[in-house]
Structures are given as structure tokens and as C-alpha cells.
Amino acid sequence: MTTTVTATVEAAVAALRRGEIEWARTSLSARRQLLDQIHGNTARYAQEWVETAAGIKKLPLDSPLLGEEWVTGPYSLLTGAAALAESLLALEEGRSPVDGYPIRPAPGGRTAVEVFPHGVFDALLLNGFSAEVWSRPGVDAETVRARAGLGQRTPASTGGIGVVLGAGNIFSIAPLDVLYQLYADNRVVVLKLNPITDPLLPVLEKIFAPAIERGFVRVITGGADVGSALVHHPDVNAVHMTGSALTHDAIVFGTGAEGERNKAAGTPQLNKPITSELGGVSPTIVVPGRWSKADLRFQAEHLATQRLHNNGYNCVAAQVAVISADWPQKERFLDELRAALERAPQRPDYYPGSADRVASARRTYPQAQAIGARTFIEGLAPDRREPALRTEYFAPVLGVIELPGDPDEFLARAVRVCNDEFEGTLGANIIAHPASIKRLGERFDKAVTDLRYGTIAVNAWTGLGYLTARASWGAFPGHILSDVQSGIGVVHNALLIAEPERTVVRGPFRPSPRSLLHGEFSLSPKPPWFVTNRTGATTLRRLTDFAKNPRVAALPSIFASALRG
The missing domain is CATH 3.40.605.10 (Aldehyde Dehydrogenase; Chain A, domain 1)
Known part of the structure; x- marks a missing residue:
């Protein structure tokens, strides 16, 4: 030194x-x-x-x-x-x-605190979106309040x-x-x-x-x-x-062969508490249903955004889409997804090693399709031995797994695969038509509950959980130093809730005005964080200006820009 x-x-x-x-x-x-x-x-x-x-x-x-x-x-x-x-x-x-925030029982003896929307401005600016922080099982509302x-x-x-x-x-x-x-x-x-x-x-x-x-x-x-x-x-x-988990292990156990021996023996060389947020391979489950052409296009852009925001250099970027092999609209959705990847603005590879990681993915998967600077891989196996399920590419690489079964069987199988075969537990997304959610009923709720991820987003991207100050952000609890996965502990969590288990984010399946025409009560147009949003920079700059000094007078210009997106 x-x-x-x-x-x-x-x-x-x-x-x-x-x-x-x-x-x-x-x-x-x-x-x-x-x-x-x-x-x-x-x-x-x-x-x-x-x-x-x-x-x-x-x-x-x-x-x-x-x-x-x-x-x-x-x-x-x-x-x-x-x-x-x-x-x-x-x-x-x-x-x-947490006083003043809606609190309700959640499945499995958990307690859910509704952290978004909080106040009229939240309800207006992101109408139709919501977020809850769930406690761990067995923690009641009074304990949440007290701690x-x-x-x-x-x-x-x-x-x-x-x-x-x-x-x-x-x-x-x-x-x-x-x-x-x-x-x-x-x-x-x-x-x-x-x-x-x-x-x-x-x-x-x-x-x-x-x-x-x-x-x-x-x-x-x-x-x-x-x-x-x-x-x-x-x-x-x-x-x-x-x-990355590799950096974490180098800090905790040391480097090289000695570090590997320390990790295998469970003998950390850093003898003080360490918390971490380490990413992983995030899935997006696409529940089959009857979607319109506009639905297919919009949700393809949604999935493309989950991968391409910040060019894929996000710890919670969706890396693998899990879709139904028996969905009659599967090929149409995949066509729209390829088109969305192609339409998204190109951008420089600023993050070190990006090109090497893309090249590695293409060598591993000869069937990979190059869509501009993006890589699209079909035919992945739902098996932990599959490299794309255990390697966080941290680059514009998106893969697809197909699972058999009707919607009920597919969803249950998809949850098992995401829990058991994917590396990491930071975030998982579910895209599902409102009619499918209604028909699945308790089985859909069970799927959300069964997913072992720190943030779960339904018809939204888990990145919105990151942006929600009062939501918790971190891996699903339970990891240990020698198998750290997506990390230990949480951050953000501005209500300072003790030991939260997860955040659950929900959004509208369709943007306004189509949402209103189809019975969804949501006034939100295409989200400004979509990589295909034409006015995203203006809208989000104005939203930041609003956050400096929240006021009614600033709302019309934000809405006007958002509607043009």
C-alpha cells in the first residue's frame, strides 16, 4: 500500500x-x-x-x-x-x-405496507401504479409499526x-x-x-x-x-x-486459490458485517392470454426496456423471458420483441467489458441472433446448467425459455424454474393480461407469493421498485456469505421498516387511453422510462424539477410531455 x-x-x-x-x-x-x-x-x-x-x-x-x-x-x-x-x-x-400508510395482511402470515402511491401527487403522476413492502412471515402490523x-x-x-x-x-x-x-x-x-x-x-x-x-x-x-x-x-x-458476486467474494474471502479455499471452508477473511446488492439473472414471466396487436407491441417494448435500460448495465435488467411454448400468440410476440429490440435507440458501450461479455454469449450460443448491437437467444433450457441462467451478462443480451402447459400449469412451472434454476434473487417480473389474472385468481396470488425475489413487479418493471423511495431494495432474505447470490440486506426503505422480505410493484397492463377503454382504471400513458418513449428525457427532467419543489403548477407540463411520448 x-x-x-x-x-x-x-x-x-x-x-x-x-x-x-x-x-x-x-x-x-x-x-x-x-x-x-x-x-x-x-x-x-x-x-x-x-x-x-x-x-x-x-x-x-x-x-x-x-x-x-x-x-x-x-x-x-x-x-x-x-x-x-x-x-x-x-x-x-x-x-x-408507517403511521398513516395503508397496512393489510399479506399471504403466509405477512404484513403489507402500501408505500406507493403516497399522497395526491403520486396518484396523479403514476396513476395505476402501486407498491407494497411485505414483512417476513409471522410479523404482524403492530410489530411493523413498533420496529x-x-x-x-x-x-x-x-x-x-x-x-x-x-x-x-x-x-x-x-x-x-x-x-x-x-x-x-x-x-x-x-x-x-x-x-x-x-x-x-x-x-x-x-x-x-x-x-x-x-x-x-x-x-x-x-x-x-x-x-x-x-x-x-x-x-x-x-x-x-x-x-458482482465475484467482487464480493474477493473482499470477503480473498483472491485466487487461497480465496477459493477460504470460501469452500466458510472462513471469511473480513471479520466485520458486510451487506451487499449484487444483481443476478432476472427473469420476466409472460403469462399466456388473448392479447390484441397493440398489447403485443406494447408489452414487447416493455420487455425490451427491462433489458435495454442503461444498455443492460443494471443489476435488475431482465435477462431471460419465460414464455409458454403452447401460447398461440407466441410467435407474434417474439416477432414484436425482435422488432422492439431493433427500434430501441442505439447507444455506446460505456461499461467496461461489455463487448467481451456479448462476444462470450454469442460464442456460447451459436443460434444467437444479432439485432444491431443487441443479442437475442432462443431455445434456452430451464436448467441451472444453462450458462445464460447463471451468468449475469450485464450487457444487451436477452434470452428466451419456453415451458409447456396451459396458463395454470405454465405459471406454476415458471415460478419453480425461476426460483430453482436462475442465479440471483434481486428481481422478477410478471406480465399478464388482466383477464388472465382474474381467471387465475388465487393461483396468481400464490405465484407472486411463491417467487423468492426481493422485488416482484406485476405488469411493471422491478426498476420502478428501485425508484420508489419508500420501497425496500435488495435480495430475497436468507443468503449467506459463501452463497451470496444477489446479496444480503436492503437499502432505500425510507420508512425504515425492520427486516422487510420483499417489495411488490403493480402497474397497468395497457397505457392510457387504451387502459380506460378496456376497463383498467389507469390514466398513465406509455411510461417515460420506456426506451422507445420519444419524450422520455423531457418528461423525466420535468419530473425531477417537480421533485425539487412539488407543486400543482408543475403538473400540466409533465402531463403534456408524457402524453406526447
Whole structure:
């Protein structure tokens, strides 16, 4: 370790040691005011953030894809800080953060908290979408209420120093992870940026300036040597990382043959708590039904978006579609899916190793179709030995599995395959016609309950769960260090619900006005995050502006842009 690395790490840790003493003395009111300041700074520097992100991802400033950077950048931090501030206000006033939220029993002795929509603006801006956080089995509503608040229930009992190893794909991940360490875990925190995101250092330092000045947060750059020095520093109490399972195992068990032996023996070399969000191979189950031509086209664009948002560099990008071999409309849907992949805007491969991973997929599957820079693979087997089910390509590669059976048999079989054969448990999507959901009834509800994933989206993309500040985000609970899959623990979770099991997101099958014509009560047009949305950048920039200062006067321009998409 060089002198420079040592000096950087020691300076950060020394500042945080002093800062922890101050953090323990900081009242809930002052902590809430800090969130308000971070919110204000995020609003002030949002444009700089997005322009810097565009440079990293090689997107022109007039690209329609820039909407992704608005909504997964400053918008996510704005809404996350605001929602956390509401939770702290509740605790200040002697209430539970979940008070006022609809709570109902969920299957299997669970409790569901409806976290979206929350208020009139949510109901108007994403009409027809909803999200619930489910507890683990056996946790009743009173227990959820009593335990919500996590580290802020005992603010003077701080948790030491935490390290966040930032992600390099979605640029709100790292700052939101910092907030979670600071508030949920009640730790002061040093963020080590992924080298891809080093250009964001100046804007993040401006956003977190009030926390940096008081020693609550440090943001530093550097390579693996800096990260290693941080996580192994004796004064660091906990680690959180976003990345791959390979990186996780290198941190926890070491590298090379010695690391493999340590992992096999279950002897970690990092003897402190580590939480993580690690991605995986996410499925989309397409339930057969009678769909119109417009339905086929819209849902094909939906599935293409689930894969191609951020060019597939998402931990929850859908990698494999699970469809019915006996669906009479199967070939028409696959034709529409190929067309949607072709229509989606082309974009640079900014994430390191993308081209190599695409080439590897094409070598593994000679039958793969090249659709522009995208790769489409049919004929996958529902077997864990299938490489595409255990390799997260993190690139524009989409595969298809076909399973036999009528809708009832197909859905039950699809759930088993997703649970037992796919690598990872971060997110799973289900696309189903409302008539199919109604006909399946309790069997459909059972399928949602049986899926072992941290976020499940019905007629929506699990990425919406990421964007919902009060939803939990992370793997399905139960993984261990030696078989970490999609990680351990959750983030976001702005209601500070203790040990949630999953988030369930639901959306309309059709966009407005077709939804209304077919009896779905939803006013939402084509979602602005669709990669085929023509006005996505404008709509999501305006939505971010709204999140800076929610107000009725801003709604008409958002609606007008959304309707043109």
C-alpha cells in the first residue's frame, strides 16, 4: 500500500471518528434538517450531475436516453432524502414512520405496507401504479409499526464507521447507500467511488457538503487498493457494496486459490458485517392470454426496456423471458420483441467489458441472433446448467425459455424454474393480461407469493421498485456469505421498516387511453422510462424539477410531455 493510499484512508477515517461523536449528539430535528440541506443541494446541482453522467456514458446532451440519468440520478436522491425526512419527523413527534400508510395482511402470515402511491401527487403522476413492502412471515402490523425507524429510534447509539463501495452503473446507488448507512444503520460513512464514476466526485461533494463539513460523510476516489485498505481498516465497523458476486467474494474471502479455499471452508477473511446488492439473472414471466396487436407491441417494448435500460448495465435488467411454448400468440410476440429490440435507440458501450461479455454469449450460443448491437437467444433450457441462467451478462443480451402447459400449469412451472434454476434473487417480473389474472385468481396470488425475489413487479418493471423511495431494495432474505447470490440486506426503505422480505410493484397492463377503454382504471400513458418513449428525457427532467419543489403548477407540463411520448 502506497503512502498516498495510506494518507487518504487515514485522513478519511480520522475525520469520521471525530464525526461519529458529533453524530451521536445530533438531534432528530437536526438530522432531518441535514436531509433538507442535501435535498436542496441535489436540486441545485442536478443539471451538473446529469451533464457529468452524460459524459461518462457518452450520451449527447440532446439524447432522448438522457431521461434515464435524470430519473436514476438526482430524482432518486431527491425523493429518497425527502421520504427519509418525513420518517424522521414522525419519530420526532412520537409516531411510527408507517403511521398513516395503508397496512393489510399479506399471504403466509405477512404484513403489507402500501408505500406507493403516497399522497395526491403520486396518484396523479403514476396513476395505476402501486407498491407494497411485505414483512417476513409471522410479523404482524403492530410489530411493523413498533420496529420501524431502525437506527433512528436510538440515535445516540451510533454504529461506528461504515464503508460504502459505490456502483458504476446507476449513479444514485452510491449516494442513496450513504444515506442508508447514515440513517438506517446510524453510522458515519466513507464512500469510495467506483472509478467509472470518479468524474462525479465534485458534484457529490457539493451535495453532501453539510455532512462532510461535520465529519458525518467522506467521499473519496481510488482503485482496489484504496477499497481494500478501507474495508480492512481496524476502525471500520461495517461494509456495504454494490457490484458482482465475484467482487464480493474477493473482499470477503480473498483472491485466487487461497480465496477459493477460504470460501469452500466458510472462513471469511473480513471479520466485520458486510451487506451487499449484487444483481443476478432476472427473469420476466409472460403469462399466456388473448392479447390484441397493440398489447403485443406494447408489452414487447416493455420487455425490451427491462433489458435495454442503461444498455443492460443494471443489476435488475431482465435477462431471460419465460414464455409458454403452447401460447398461440407466441410467435407474434417474439416477432414484436425482435422488432422492439431493433427500434430501441442505439447507444455506446460505456461499461467496461461489455463487448467481451456479448462476444462470450454469442460464442456460447451459436443460434444467437444479432439485432444491431443487441443479442437475442432462443431455445434456452430451464436448467441451472444453462450458462445464460447463471451468468449475469450485464450487457444487451436477452434470452428466451419456453415451458409447456396451459396458463395454470405454465405459471406454476415458471415460478419453480425461476426460483430453482436462475442465479440471483434481486428481481422478477410478471406480465399478464388482466383477464388472465382474474381467471387465475388465487393461483396468481400464490405465484407472486411463491417467487423468492426481493422485488416482484406485476405488469411493471422491478426498476420502478428501485425508484420508489419508500420501497425496500435488495435480495430475497436468507443468503449467506459463501452463497451470496444477489446479496444480503436492503437499502432505500425510507420508512425504515425492520427486516422487510420483499417489495411488490403493480402497474397497468395497457397505457392510457387504451387502459380506460378496456376497463383498467389507469390514466398513465406509455411510461417515460420506456426506451422507445420519444419524450422520455423531457418528461423525466420535468419530473425531477417537480421533485425539487412539488407543486400543482408543475403538473400540466409533465402531463403534456408524457402524453406526447
